[in-house]
Amino acid sequence: xxxxxxxxxxxxxxxxxLLKVAAEAxxxxxxxxxxDDIAKRxxxxxxxxxRHFPNRQALLEAAYVDRIEAIATRAGEIxxxxxxxxALVEWLHELCVGTIQVRGMKVLLGSAVTDxxxxxxxxxxxxxxxxxxxxxxxxxxxxxxxxxxxPIEVLRLAHGIAIASELANGQGAYIRRYLSLLTEGLxx
Amino acid sequence: xxxxxxxxxxxxxxxxxLLKVAAEAxxxxxxxxxxDDIAKRxxxxxxxxxRHFPNRQALLEAAYVDRIEAIATRAGEIxxxxxxxxALVEWLHELCVGTIQVRGMKVLLGSAVTDxxxxxxxxxxxxxxxxxxxxxxxxxxxxxxxxxxxPIEVLRLAHGIAIASELANGQGAYIRRYLSLLTEGLxx
DNA sequence: ACCTGAACACCGTTCAAGT
DNA sequence: ACCTGAACACCGTTCAAGT
Numbered sequence: 001x002x003x004x005x006x007x008x009x010x011x012x013x014x015x016x017x018l019l020k021v022a023a024e025a026x027x028x029x030x031x032x033x034x035x036d037d038i039a040k041r042x043x044x045x046x047x048x049x050x051r052h053f054p055n056r057q058a059l060l061e062a063a064y065v066d067r068i069e070a071i072a073t074r075a076g077e078i079x080x081x082x083x084x085x086x087a088l089v090e091w092l093h094e095l096c097v098g099t100i101q102v103r104g105m106k107v108l109l110g111s112a113v114t115d116x117x118x119x120x121x122x123x124x125x126x127x128x129x130x131x132x133x134x135x136x137x138x139x140x141x142x143x144x145x146x147x148x149x150x151p152i153e154v155l156r157l158a159h160g161i162a163i164a165s166e167l168a169n170g171q172g173a174y175i176r177r178y179l180s181l182l183t184e185g186l187x188x
Numbered sequence: 189x190x191x192x193x194x195x196x197x198x199x200x201x202x203x204x205x206l207l208k209v210a211a212e213a214x215x216x217x218x219x220x221x222x223x224d225d226i227a228k229r230x231x232x233x234x235x236x237x238x239r240h241f242p243n244r245q246a247l248l249e250a251a252y253v254d255r256i257e258a259i260a261t262r263a264g265e266i267x268x269x270x271x272x273x274x275a276l277v278e279w280l281h282e283l284c285v286g287t288i289q290v291r292g293m294k295v296l297l298g299s300a301v302t303d304x305x306x307x308x309x310x311x312x313x314x315x316x317x318x319x320x321x322x323x324x325x326x327x328x329x330x331x332x333x334x335x336x337x338x339p340i341e342v343l344r345l346a347h348g349i350a351i352a353s354e355l356a357n358g359q360g361a362y363i364r365r366y367l368s369l370l371t372e373g374l375x376x
Numbered sequence: 377a378c379c380t381g382a383a384c385a386c387c388g389t390t391c392a393a394g395t
Numbered sequence: 396a397c398c399t400g401a402a403c404a405c406c407g408t409t410c411a412a413g414t
Binding site: 110147153157163187188 | 298301302303331332333334335337341342344345347348349350351352353355356357366369370371372373374375376
């Protein structure tokens with residue numbers, strides 16, 4: 001893979017400062033935060049930002065991969081603590097909270113479950129799909145989840161639920177409600 | 189209300205040209221289409237665009253109100269043709285198709301069902317809510333829809349379903365599936 | 377009353393010059 | 396090998412001058 005030679009010390013320092021500042025900026029100003037501003041706040045020239053991250057999407061991903069990996073990791077922990085059906089719902093809830101609260105992450109999580117998503121987001125997309133598969137398949141074996149839905153579909157639907165909750169009010173107060181409407185259905 | 193005096197002939201002409209061009213531009217380039225470009229294509233100075241539409245959201249709304257009103261109107265037509273439960277689902281399907289296919293409309297329909305939405309989108313938001321209320325309440329009386337969901341919640345959930353379908357593939361192939369997963373629920 | 381378009385500020389992106 | 400920052404292009408927004 002890439003990066004056989006280690007980075008020069010100053011390059012590594014800049015890279016990490018950029019990531020840290022970018023995560024803050026995206027969280028504060030949303031996915032369209034000014035790249036120039038991020039470079040300035042990190043104390044580097046704008047060219048340096050482009051050297052490390054060729055476009056906004058690349059920076060966005062790099063800034064949040066660890067967060068997304070953390071969510072994926074949570075799947076395993078929750079699976080040990082709860083029965084399959086509940087575990088799935090609980091994990092989806094945490095996923096939705098992350099989607100709404102960390103403003104920059106919404107786009108990223110969205111593109112992670114898109115059909116023709118870029119190679120850049122494939123990495124964390126794969127982690128999410130694996131995490132989802134584990135919980136989904138367990139719930140299906142248990143018989144608390146329909147057998148005809150695929151893991152990636154559950155991720156997409158959860159993303160939709162996050163959006164719906166966001167429309168209801170800024171923070172995630174409605175996530176549990178809308179998530180349970182999805183699992184139980186709109187029929188009486 | 190506004191607009192007591194009729195517009196001057198040239199103003200009216202410009203206004204309508206701007207709307208027509210804007211609808212095309214938003215459909216083609218999405219909600220972030222260049223306003224300057226819209227003004228140029230409409231053959232007016234950029235100041236004229238701002239005179240008629242103080243910001244992007246205002247233009248976006250003006251360009252698509254009639255489309256949204258048309259969707260709202262469809263509710264009544266569908267209600268006459270189908271039993272309540274089916275009518276609701278059918279209408280939500282048409283709504284989702286519009287949300288996805290007409291690129292500029294997504295943001296607008298979203299903000300129409302947001303809690304603190306601007307006064308600008310209140311008008312078409314109201315039409316949508318009325319249309320939804322009619323179908324939702326009929327389905328609830330019929331007993332095919334849970335009694336504890338409100339019309340605006342159904343609109344928000346439908347918006348979420350549209351997003352989920354969009355993630356699945358560009359066009360609306362998955363809308364019916366995800367809509368039925370919502371109505372029937374994820375449990376077996 | 378309305379229109380025009382120059383002017384300004386801001387941002388993304390590139391690249392020659394520097395270490 | 397990497398960094399800097401000036402330079403360019405583009406866009407949103409304002410406003411003085413014009414009809």
